[in-house]
Amino acid sequence: MNKEYKLFKIAYAYYVDKLNQEQIAKMHGISRSNVSMMLNEARKKGIVEVKVRFPKLYCTDLEKQLEHRFNLDKAIVLQDYSESDGERISFLAGAAGEYLDTLVEDNMVIGVSWGKSVYQVASAMTFHGKTNVLVTPLVGGIGNAINQYHSNLIASNLAENIRGTAFGIYAPIFVHSDESKELLMGDRQIEEVLNMSRHADLAIVGIGNIQHSTMHELDILKESEIEQLMEEGVVGDINTSFINEQGEEAESFLKNRTIGISLDDLKKIKNVVAVVGGEVKYPPLRSILNNRVINTLIIDDRLAQLLLARE
Secondary structure, three states: OOHHHHHHHHHHHHHOOOOOHHHHHHHHOOOHHHHHHHHHHHHHOOOOOOOOOOOOOEOHHHHHHHHHHHOOOEEEEEOOOOOOHHHHHHHHHHHHHHHHHOOOOOOOEEEEOOOHHHHHHHHHOOOOOOOOOEEEEOEOEOOOOOOOOOHHHHHHHHHHHHOOEEOOOOOEOEOOOHHHHHHHHOOHHHHHHHHHHHOOOEEEEOEEEHHHOHHHHOOOOOHHHHHHHHHOOOOEEEOOEEEOOOOOEOOOOOHHHEOEOOHHHHHHOOEEEEEEOOHHHHHHHHHHHHOOOOOEEEEEHHHHHHHHHHO
């Protein structure tokens, strides 16, 4: 008998037929310790896959209210039982990954931003037989050091998970001057990828609060720069387009120094999916929703209730 087929038989008897290891040992004429070792080997070889799924409790009433109030194509609201921001993002990203898996089609272009939530969503998505799927960054690279939240790495990770093809933008997200941006945006390879991103069928983005910014956490922006952005009316960002209370792109000192598609470009994409968790995201999210940038919103119930209560 083929070794892998025997591992399959042992695993099937244990996990599907619910026989105990002693019964399986007698059935196959082997020791109980051999059964245990073969079950471990079956897991290592991927014959057995163990998945622990969070029991996603969807709040359908809140979803309908958000869709109606903010003219959304789709809202997904999860009850929030998390004990940390990281746990909350993980739960939301799992739900987002499952939903986005149903949207991926052959010959699709998916644009991805950067950050913690987008990274988690990309990690949660899986292959479902779709072909010729292209994944492109919507912005340049965040930070001097390569990190897991970098747009190119997220694009690569997502492409690997869904068996697509990843492209990269080999430029920083922020440059030192308008002239530097003009030079880089004129580069043929960068321009080709950005054009592909502008015409994406689907965009996956996160939303940042300027006062609790991952860019500050990663030392991309200094405290003085955060303060300057706030003085310029910035409440947060979407895809690193800094927005004011009206959800419009603020006239900030970084507006003409950012490598990536613009807020207007983002609005033209057919389906912009935002994954947002935590009440701290209320100010920028409320502004963005009022400007109809997002088509699909995936959030926790506390943030949903806050949006509806204060509108």
